[in-house]
Amino acid sequence: MIEVKNLTKDFDDIKALKGVDLSVKEGSIYGLLGSNGAGKTTLLKTLAGIYKEDSGEVRIFGERIFENPTLKNRVLFIPDNIYYFAGYTINDMAEFYKSIYSTWNQERYMALQKVFNLDTNKKIIKLSKGMQRQVAIWLCLSTMPKVMILDEPLDGLDSVMRQKVKNLLIQDVANHQLTIIVSSHNLRELEDLCDHIGILHEGSIVLEKDMDDMKRDIHKIQVSFKNPLSKEIYDNLSLLYKEQRGSVYIFIARGERKDLVNHFTEFEPLLLDILPLTLEEIFTYEMGDVGYAIENIIIK
Numbered sequence: 001m002i003e004v005k006n007l008t009k010d011f012d013d014i015k016a017l018k019g020v021d022l023s024v025k026e027g028s029i030y031g032l033l034g035s036n037g038a039g040k041t042t043l044l045k046t047l048a049g050i051y052k053e054d055s056g057e058v059r060i061f062g063e064r065i066f067e068n069p070t071l072k073n074r075v076l077f078i079p080d081n082i083y084y085f086a087g088y089t090i091n092d093m094a095e096f097y098k099s100i101y102s103t104w105n106q107e108r109y110m111a112l113q114k115v116f117n118l119d120t121n122k123k124i125i126k127l128s129k130g131m132q133r134q135v136a137i138w139l140c141l142s143t144m145p146k147v148m149i150l151d152e153p154l155d156g157l158d159s160v161m162r163q164k165v166k167n168l169l170i171q172d173v174a175n176h177q178l179t180i181i182v183s184s185h186n187l188r189e190l191e192d193l194c195d196h197i198g199i200l201h202e203g204s205i206v207l208e209k210d211m212d213d214m215k216r217d218i219h220k221i222q223v224s225f226k227n228p229l230s231k232e233i234y235d236n237l238s239l240l241y242k243e244q245r246g247s248v249y250i251f252i253a254r255g256e257r258k259d260l261v262n263h264f265t266e267f268e269p270l271l272l273d274i275l276p277l278t279l280e281e282i283f284t285y286e287m288g289d290v291g292y293a294i295e296n297i298i299i300k
């Protein structure tokens, strides 16, 4: 659906994207995480057809997006700095969108007013930053997009509005096969929204995961044995981390719970406890595994 192959983008001597590969399925939500300067905005603007790639390829529904107005009618981008015309009210902006987007849905625009609860005759630039962001999401959803590309969309929204916006997005994914790619600095923010998460670091995707697989396939094991630890315990075990606290060993290992239970039971443990990891723990261990730290994208 969205296919990115070996994408590069330079700004003079800055290599903002260094061969990004990415694939997003129709009707799914892909979360793009990365610290400041990782290349998220550059990637999103290239996906939205605002920047032209230097090399590689971006295809949405099999087509190139750059200079493709028909495709851009269905692929909506909300930037982190939203621009509105001076003096325009929400209703004026809605009229403008109506004139541009052939799929504009007036009924939906009216229905969503109940969610956003903003005065449609107010000048947008006089609204707060968070309110302006709400207007952008409201207008965007009213165009019935097939794809939404969102640069830090929840920034500046209060917690009630964040949840409302997440719910609206998830509903459109479920009911209209909407596909979303959304960036954030904050893993927790994306945790309950995305099906897939990719981490962009210095212009490359360094880790990409399906959320369900991730939660299913990695566990923390607390185990103790009567006898000294046998070396065979490591055989066929995909270990990310190990630690000893007194007589208790703590392992972080890949694998399904039942396979791990079978594996450790063979060594007749005195104690065996197998727990799922939080997403934050998974990313910390996985990123350690590939040699990067992710402090900046986990807000403690």
Ligand SMILES: Nc1ncnc2c1ncn2[C@@H]1O[C@H](COP(=O)(O)OP(=O)(O)OP(=O)(O)O)[C@@H](O)[C@H]1O
Binding pocket: 011, 014, 015, 016, 034, 035, 036, 037, 038, 039, 040, 041, 042, 043, 185
């Ligand atoms: N228009 C531009 N001209 C020159 N350099 C740019 C431009 N846009 C981005 N860059 C550089 O490209 C790199 C990636 O920037 P980008 O804005 O894509 O990162 P980001 O992950 O979105 O960061 P942030 O989280 O801080 O918004 C940075 O080194 C930045 O300085």
